[in-house]
Amino acid sequence: MNSPHLAPFLDALSMEPARNSVSKGGKAIGYFCTYTPVEMIHAAGFTPVRVGGGIAAVTAADALTPNFICPFMRVALERALAGEYRFLSGIVQGYTCDVACGLVHIWEENIGGEIYHTVPLPYNDSPAARDFLRASLQELAAKLKAAGGCMSDGSLNRSLALYGKIRKTVMELYELRQSGKLPLSGADFYRVLQAGFVTPPEDYLVMAERLRDQAADTDETDTPRGIPILISGSLVEVPEIVAICEDAGGAVVADDLCTGYRWFSHPEGEGHDPMERLIDRYMKRIPCPSRTRAEERIPCLVELVSRSGARGVVFLLQKFCTPHLADHPVLVKALKERGIPSLFFEMEETGIMEGQLRTRLESFFQVIG
């Protein structure tokens, strides 16, 4: 195929389309992580925008947070304090980890906006837990209504269908890239995915479908070169890190990231009504370590490695991230027992130590190559 048309995705990463939706009279609501029921935010008439962190020097946020929470949250707050998220009407967040929960309050106090809400998520999946989650989501619906939103069964059905289509389309992009029909570097592929978090979903679906169709129509194949690896962690927001992995001799063929596969896989849930389907999807999705035991994650990870043909796993973890750091030793052990080597690297606010990452990756690739 001709070079994939990336411009709309790169434009969207600047959050311009999301800002435009607000300047046209709409409202946008921010969220931190993928356990936030964005389908409901959208069904109530708002544009959900995932708040990003990235790499930056933290100064203003230093006066509001301790320096031992994840870089994602600190940099995101820094950006908000600099006014970058002024177009948001507030934050809605699912209670995944302690830091995400705590940050919602800090934003409310220091950034302002009309809606702030943390959805308490149950840790277990049981009939009682699902009943409770339904009640929690109804509470969210009431909050969204109070902020001027209006959600009905009909609008929720439409939003579930829209996000379901997005996820299916992105899963097809994963497959096309795997088969060589979508010749994108790992860094560019994750730019495409990341745009999905900050673009109004109707627009993103069109962009993703166009990319899929362009790729599907071609007979040419160009599979990624390099030693196939899977990257695992929470947020990898800086595509340059993926580029370093590939420059050092790897080819990122799969991921277990909440900025990637964990959000886009498992397109829809099952159930008699839209709320039940929403709950079912959140319960059955590939879990984050903050939401489940490592025993549940290991089979998913091993399956992803085996299906993608990855020869090793590179853990790219946010520094100070308790759920991921606590699971890491047992994941390493489980992978090792199955003959899958892994490498661990932490990401900090000021970025990564590029030279060190490159050297360690090169050694890793020499061993597994």
Next chain:
Amino acid sequence: MTESAAGRDKRKFASAKKMRDIMTSYYIEAKSAKETGKKVAWITSGGPVEPLIAMDIIPVYPENHGAMIGASKMGGNLCEKAGEMGYSDDLCSYARADIACSLVNGGPIGGLPAPDMLICCNNICGTVLKWYEIQARYYKVPLFIFDTPFCHTGYGDEVKRYVRRQIDEYIAFLEESSGKKFDHDRMMEVGKYSVEAQVLWQSVLDTAMTKPSPMTCFDAFFFLALIVTLRGMEVTVDFYRGLLEEMRERVKEGIGAVPRERYRLLWDNLPIWYRIKWLSDIFTAHEACLVADTYTSAWCGQLKYMDEGRFLDSMAEGYTRVYLNIGVDEMIKSVLEMVDKYGVDGFVMHSNRSCKPYSLGQYDIRRAVQEKRGIPSVIIESHMVDDRSFSESQAETRIDAFMEILRESKGKRGA
């Protein structure tokens, strides 16, 4: 001016030996469980222990053990061992010390008795979930997760139903794990002792409202052990009754915990277990008494929700609405109440790298206390059990500067 030996003796607590004896017997019993055929359950510090006591299952608290490890200055070595096992230094040092201790049977009592089951209540943090999962894998024992949803401000019907249903599941889990039937009459009795002990513990802490205060928060950190580990037992009620008498006696005789108490301070967050005496000496030298803290009051702060007549129902609410499971606005309210109640002049905040949920809202709380009560504060940083990165000089410099500000501001107010 150095205090005389007689003065120091006067300030010693007779109850301290009694508590050490009770804790020693408790740990001996727990460590002999295999021989006596009793079951051992490990449980989180904020977990509902009363059903265990009612079932005659011995509750063991890795967090209490973590505190002992820290106080014995053995945390650094164990945390280093945890690092070798792959656990990052950025994780909670209670968890790291405990995980390493399981492997090497280290620490001041040669490790905890192996559990037959694990009870994890996530009302205090998300870390305990991962920690207990790690231990469930290591010991190959069943884990019960008591899931208490975060309460922003209130306690709605849905939360109530969800948590209450889990109490029934918890009891069924205990029946299955212990092979014994749950005795509701015994539960009522345990519930009564639990509430009584909490009332007494609150009364003990309340004696610090007196000027001079008969106790410091460092004393509370010590006397806390029983209300954490053995609430619901008669021995605990008896102990706190005795401790309260001793405190009241000190109040009557005007014995202050700090000689020449001039400043009254509030402590926030868990203790820095390996520097308790050091901190106590520094503040004493400044004639400052840490009269109260947000930590030890967690084991009686829910009394307003407790009803011994319907213990299991009220317990569901009490355990869900603990200090660390409520919104920061609620925390601020609670801190301001303590400032007023204990006549506090300054606020000492421990920014605890081991406890993110406790430390994250501190900047907002600090600002609110400053704005609403006009009292200064200081932040001291540590990992509560892992002493390897603690900087004495940095902490001391900060405390000295803070006390300087306090002296000036109190001088201006004409105190």
